[in-house]
Amino acid sequence: MTKTKNITNSVDTAKRSSKGKSLARTKARSGWVFISPFLIGFFLIYLPMIVESLQFSFHKIKIMGGGGYQLIPVGWENYEYALFKDTQFVKTLAGSIGQLIFNVPAIVVFSLFVAVLLNQKMRGRAIFRAVFFIPVIVSTGIIEWIDLQDKMAENAGEMNGGAGAGISASTGGAEETGNGLISMMDVRNLFGNMAVGTELVDYVVDIVNEVYNIVNKSGVQMLIFLSGLQSISPAIYESCQMDGATGWETFWKITFPMISPMILVNAVYTVIDSFTSQDNQMMSFIKTIYEGPDGTVRATAMAWIYFLVVILVLLVVAAIMGGYVFYQRRDT
Amino acid sequence: MDLSSMTKKEIRALEKQQKKEAAIRRIKSQDKLPFWTLFRYKYLTPYYAGKLGIAIFRFVLLFGLSFVILYPYISKIFFSFMGREDFVDVRVLLIAKYPTLDTYKAILNDNQYFQALMNSSVLSLMCAVIQTATCTLVGYGFAKFNFRFKKILFVLVIFTMIVPHDTIQLSLFMKFRYFDIWGLGGTIANLFGGEWTGLNLLNSNWPLAILSFTCLAFKNGLFIYIMRQYFNGVPDELEEAAYVDGAGVYKTFMKVIIPMSATMMVTIFMFSFAWQWSDMFYTDLFYTGQSDILLPDIVKVPSSLDTDYAAQTAYESAARNTCGLLILAPLVILYLFTQRTLIEGVERSGITG
Numbered sequence: 001m002t003k004t005k006n007i008t009n010s011v012d013t014a015k016r017s018s019k020g021k022s023l024a025r026t027k028a029r030s031g032w033v034f035i036s037p038f039l040i041g042f043f044l045i046y047l048p049m050i051v052e053s054l055q056f057s058f059h060k061i062k063i064m065g066g067g068g069y070q071l072i073p074v075g076w077e078n079y080e081y082a083l084f085k086d087t088q089f090v091k092t093l094a095g096s097i098g099q100l101i102f103n104v105p106a107i108v109v110f111s112l113f114v115a116v117l118l119n120q121k122m123r124g125r126a127i128f129r130a131v132f133f134i135p136v137i138v139s140t141g142i143i144e145w146i147d148l149q150d151k152m153a154e155n156a157g158e159m160n161g162g163a164g165a166g167i168s169a170s171t172g173g174a175e176e177t178g179n180g181l182i183s184m185m186d187v188r189n190l191f192g193n194m195a196v197g198t199e200l201v202d203y204v205v206d207i208v209n210e211v212y213n214i215v216n217k218s219g220v221q222m223l224i225f226l227s228g229l230q231s232i233s234p235a236i237y238e239s240c241q242m243d244g245a246t247g248w249e250t251f252w253k254i255t256f257p258m259i260s261p262m263i264l265v266n267a268v269y270t271v272i273d274s275f276t277s278q279d280n281q282m283m284s285f286i287k288t289i290y291e292g293p294d295g296t297v298r299a300t301a302m303a304w305i306y307f308l309v310v311i312l313v314l315l316v317v318a319a320i321m322g323g324y325v326f327y328q329r330r331d332t
Numbered sequence: 333m334d335l336s337s338m339t340k341k342e343i344r345a346l347e348k349q350q351k352k353e354a355a356i357r358r359i360k361s362q363d364k365l366p367f368w369t370l371f372r373y374k375y376l377t378p379y380y381a382g383k384l385g386i387a388i389f390r391f392v393l394l395f396g397l398s399f400v401i402l403y404p405y406i407s408k409i410f411f412s413f414m415g416r417e418d419f420v421d422v423r424v425l426l427i428a429k430y431p432t433l434d435t436y437k438a439i440l441n442d443n444q445y446f447q448a449l450m451n452s453s454v455l456s457l458m459c460a461v462i463q464t465a466t467c468t469l470v471g472y473g474f475a476k477f478n479f480r481f482k483k484i485l486f487v488l489v490i491f492t493m494i495v496p497h498d499t500i501q502l503s504l505f506m507k508f509r510y511f512d513i514w515g516l517g518g519t520i521a522n523l524f525g526g527e528w529t530g531l532n533l534l535n536s537n538w539p540l541a542i543l544s545f546t547c548l549a550f551k552n553g554l555f556i557y558i559m560r561q562y563f564n565g566v567p568d569e570l571e572e573a574a575y576v577d578g579a580g581v582y583k584t585f586m587k588v589i590i591p592m593s594a595t596m597m598v599t600i601f602m603f604s605f606a607w608q609w610s611d612m613f614y615t616d617l618f619y620t621g622q623s624d625i626l627l628p629d630i631v632k633v634p635s636s637l638d639t640d641y642a643a644q645t646a647y648e649s650a651a652r653n654t655c656g657l658l659i660l661a662p663l664v665i666l667y668l669f670t671q672r673t674l675i676e677g678v679e680r681s682g683i684t685g
Contacts, residue, residue, distance in 0.1 A: 024478065026581070027477050027478070028478060028479040028480075030477060030582070031473050031477025031478065031479040031482075032473075032479055034469050034472055034473025034474075034477065034585075035469075035470050035474060035485065037466040037469060037470055037545060037546055037547055038470045038485075038489065038546065038556070039485070041543075041545070041546020042488055042492070042546075042548075044546075045507065045546055045548060046546075046548055049503040049504065049507055050495070050499075050500065050503070052503040052506065052507075053500050053502060053503040056503065056506075114394075114397070117393065117394060118394075122390065122391075124391075126672070128394050128398060129675050130671045130675070131401055132397070132398070133671065133675060134401060134664075134667070136603075136606075137602070137664075138405075138606075138610075138663060138664065138667075142610040142612070142628060142631070142656055142660070143656055143660075145612065145628075146631060146652050146653055146655070146656045149631070149649075149652060150645075150649040150652065150653075153645055153648060153649060212400055212404075215397060215401055216401070223675070275496060276494075276496045276497060283496065283497075283498060287498070290498070296502045297502070299498060299501070299502070300498075300501070300502045300503075302498075303496060303498035303499040303501070304499055306496060307496055307499045310494060310496065311494065314494065
């Protein structure tokens with residue numbers, strides 16, 4: 001019995017391998033066709049651009065009268081300028097990393113929390129979801145840019161001693177972006193009575209301060225979590241309920257481990273997003289350098305340093321979180 | 333039943349029982365329960381009270397957060413209808429005392445809004461269509477086919493996502509100011525003894541069209557990633573069935589895969605459209621001239637608006653914000669129509685680690 005089975009098996013595999021190979025080969029060929037737009041783009045445009053950008057960072061650029069340009073090699077000068085001569089660069093870099101360390105946990109925890117809330121069955125869920133998703137669609141720079149202009153105009157007004165700025169503040173001001181929604185004193189009082197360290201108090205106060213930014217930045221993360229929550233089988237929850245687990249236990253023993261790959265994805269995404277978003281202070285700093293005298297190459301050198309830091313942070317985040325991720329074994 | 337053998341007490345108990353049963357039967361026979369009975373047994377229980385408490389807590393929390401999200405827009409909408417006297421009046425918080433449409437009129441007249449709207453619509457639509465098509469193709473290729481270097485190539489996709497714009501800003505500009513692939517054009521020109529420094533593609537839609545077509549535009553790495561995750565979740569049996577029926581790989585893709593992934597494609601379309609719509613990095617970089625006016629360019633205080641009044645800063649800021657509202661309005665309208673598909677699409681993508 002077993003022998004015949006073995007024989008048929010081997011015949012089967014032989015057939016499959018001989019036929020499967022050619023099919024696999026044609027499929028592989030069409031795979032190349034499918035990804036060809038990216039291939040063309042990457043090797044014809046992106047890779048030369050990256051290489052050029054590296055080159056530029058070691059050169060000085062001189063625009064010629066006839067429309068061409070000339071490169072003068074200067075070695076590490078641009079990098080030396082960024083690291084040792086520019087007074088702001090290192091400070092801004094450290095600041096933006098500090099901001100990141102502050103933002104990532106806040107955004108990930110907040111978006112997980114809201115995703116769990118929005119995943120429950122209730123009335124008006126569709127409306128809430130639509131509202132929470134608005135920032136992803138709407139606030140991509142323009143609003144922040146206008147706010148920035150307002151702030152600059154206001155600063156100018158204050159410098160001139162104009163009455164306008166004072167009045168705008170007294171009427172609430174048009175540029176109120178939600179920062180004034182919650183009184184800081186309340187939070188301080190609350191935590192002052194509980195005997196916790198001042199660092200924690202400061203962190204919480206900062207989070208409350210930043211609540212508008214955090215809510216606005218966690219749209220995509222929320223949706224990634226939502227899609228993850230939807231993919232957890234309801235049967236697991238049902239069996240938990242049968243065994244008498246409370247909602248709290250179910251969350252920590254089922255939802256959290258099942259969603260942990262998404263936490264890693266979201267942490268990585270948040271790092272990328274906040275590093276490359278337009279309102280990042282480092283990005284705007286590089287932008288101002290770019291527009292300055294001799295700035296294009298210097299800005300490129302700075303951006304390269306910045307990029308290396310981004311990679312480093314990503315590796316650290318992935319290494320720290322990778323150990324805790326639980327992967328569900330899929331049926332194959 | 334033998335009544336005589338029972339004591340009086342037992343008879344009374346039996347009667348009571350019968351009455352109870354009759355009452356239950358009566359209640360059950362009615363298809364709608366009397367309100368108070370229902371109320372008492374269903375809602376006045378500790379279980380329900382707990383549930384209600386949680387629901388209220390949840391609602392308040394979500395409502396508050398929605399308010400935080402919407403408040404800036406709400407306040408901007410209210411400010412946009414204010415006359416200049418309102419900014420001085422301390423009693424005016426949101427609702428104007430002297431409502432006026434002057435701000436809107438001035439912006440529509442002075443800031444070339446409709447021309448910018450037209451240009452931006454063409455640009456965003458083009459980018460969104462091309463990006464949706466190419467990212468779907470590439471995502472499908474990465475999800476469903478096995479070929480050599482697949483993993484390395486996918487790492488390259490992620491790589492394009494990680495590199496900050498600023499790193500390649502200068503090279504992007506140079507690339508499209510002196511457009512030339514691998515220096516081929518220059519070499520050919522040199523062969524014929526000519527001088528050629530490349531095509532100047534700035535101030536046209538070409539740079540963004542090329543970037544979109546090659547999946548290098550804004551966040552296209554993310555789109556490819558989303559599409560790949562989605563196609564990973566599509567069972568292989570579907571395609572196998574199509575192959576058995578005699579369809580080739582491309583026919584299967586066109587006839588089976590595209591129709592079933594319309595939701596995801598709408599999602600990608602909406603993302604790329606919205607992000608291109610209010611993008612400032614690429615438009616600043618590629619549109620250096622004054623001739624092509626795009627939506628971000630119209631944010632300024634309109635010249636015919638007389639802002640020289642006591643609260644000038646506040647008024648001018650309101651005018652700028654009204655420009656912002658006018659920019660975002662078409663986007664919001666589009667979002668209202670597509671939000672259901674959009675959210676469904678993202679939820680269904682089943683993005684996993």
